[in-house]
Amino acid sequence: MTSATDPNFARPAPPTPVARAAREALFAAIIALGVFGPLLAFRTTQDMQNRLIVETRYGLIAIVVLLVFAGRFLLSLWFTRERPEAGPALGARLSGLMPQGLRDIVRTGLPPAALVALFVYPMMILSLTGGSGALKWIDNFGIQILIYVMLAWGLNIVVGLAGLLDLGYVAFYAVGAYAYALIATKVIPATFPGLGVWAFWICLPVAGILAAFWGVLLGFPVLRLRGDYLAIVTLAFGEIIRLVLINWTAFSNGYEGISTIPRPSFFGVPFNASDTGFAATFGLEFSPVYRTIFLYYVIVCLALITAWVSNRLRKLPVGRAWEALREDEIACRSLGINTVNTKLTAFAIGAMFGGFAGSFFAARQGFISPESFTFMESAVILAIVVLGGMGSLIGTAIAAVAMIGGTELLRELDWLKAIFGRDFDPAQYRMLIFGLAMVAIMVWKPRGFVSTRMPTAFLRSRRAVSADHVKEGHG
């Protein structure tokens, strides 16, 4: 790739493409042998006496090295074929195939169509699978993905709009979840037991406000920081909150977490088999699927509120100030924008949506522990925001569906066991594939899936701008 493709590098007789591809592939295979060799060819494991022994897996490493060789060989051949110089990108060529009218229909029609699909999804699943099978599809795919969509949209306010790189967003998610869990299990039964069925609806705003308060609290010390430093400090804050939740057992019950968190009610009507329960009240046969469908619609509404609020905020002075701050902080200060307030509102509002999502998460699970709020969650949410193209709500939603839905799908691939043997569990490769996808998408499209922006302030006509012209913020 380096000297071989350099046009200024004169060689006496250029090797044939196949020979060169073979040489590059051989090189890649040797590197792969070195990189994967120690960890794949040998496996440390405990024997019967619980002593550590080394097993060998030479077959596996041979397969991997051969795969790398073949992959690199084909890739080299593909890249040395005669190709039109400076042709339009693949995406542009693909969209060029569509006539202009169709493209407009896709652009204007996609969001409403997606909305309709979102609302009929549980009904569709229910009619397709019937009863018990639907639970998994609505819960694992619908609710799970939508929680990440909402978190990503919340974080998008901080990272995408205000340009403040936050790696500790999960802290606010944890604040929301613990706020709901502690108030609903400790405070409400002790003070107003009659409000038990309303717990979720009372705690939801409280959790949001508490998270926003924490957003300001953690945002205040980091006002002066920018860029990577800000990211690391927010990471530290996120980890501190998690470690305190682990160690302060009197408050949070430590690793054991909080269980028997009350589930949300249908505005006061609980989802249980009793005579006053949801099914009896509406004359239906009792089934756990109603609660899941209800939870689905709650998270749909919460996510849509997040999207609507962040879209509206972009058009308000504070939203314009966020985007100006992202573009150039010094210019903002020179023009008299109060950067302290601007940053703090971004932290607070982003954290508030994290808090809402957290309290919904606690209500959906019925059990929370610090394990759910590791740094990995923050990284996943930030990855979704960046992969989607920072600042783009649609792109973020697409990224969440692709990344979370894609990795969830791995749990469903039981037929792979027929090929790779009974011990093969595709779900354990979830995060490995997630990480590889993060790297691959960044290398392929560093600006994310949707790399154009619709400006809210414009001169004469409103035109999409390329994301290359959008700054990612200094802090």
Added chain:
Amino acid sequence: MEVFFQQLINGVTLGSIYGLIAIGYTMVFGIIGMVNFSHGDVFMVSTFIALIALMILTTWIGVGSILIALLIVLIVAMIFTSLVSWTIERVAYRPLRGSFRLAPLISAIGMSIVLSNFVQVSQGPRNKAIDPILNHVFVLSAAGGYQVTLSYKQILIVVVTAILLAIFWWVVAKTPLGRAQRACEQDRKMAALLGVDVDRTISITFVMGAALAAVAGTLYLVYYGVVNFHDGFTPGVKAFTAAVLGGIGSLPGAVLGGLLIGLIEVFWSAYFSVEYKDVAAFSILAIVLIFMPQGILGRPDVEKV
């Protein structure tokens, strides 16, 4: 007083390991201004490579002298870890050079996830414990019924760290390679104009950082005797804290910061609470970055328009 001396010895040992990892962070940050998020996991991978090499040497080949075995393990771990780091730089970071700032960070986080999950899948999620090695201890003082001890392991760790830091310092300060590195750190474009192969220099920087992380990984294996696939994140963040505390971009700063973080962690555990030792490390990270972002030996950052 005996407790104090014992903790001082432990702290210096731990700090040596952090310092070795911190150099990898500080060099990469100095040269391309990027927080190499996967460095902690590269360190973790090196502990596994060292573990496998040690197992093969002692159980299969039956190398009699543990010191010779450890020397071979150290070299093997350095070579393979460097190769891993070189490949990561080549695959995940180099295509993103000159791209927007968040892209390499996300790519590095992705690589960190890949490394820890790759080790989990290929080596299994359980703790891997070896039989303790180099168990002899010197009793330095036994006054008041409390023994202050210095173990062979601790001597080994401090001596190996000192030797490798000396070699490393010599490379950076006296060789053409080190000069190219320092040139790239100051002004990459100008260095390229003057004939420095910038890409190659950056690759070598990653390789050197990884080699030192592999030394740390081998010493970590010797000291604790247990490795696990998720042991990369926390030492990684602590080493990064060390790099920041010492002044990021400064090599003596990284070592100084490492020693300080090791001492702080050990003394905190001894005198306050073990549970909150990681909270202490993270708090120091936040406090240093907020109030003293240039660190102890770093240069202040000038805000440019």
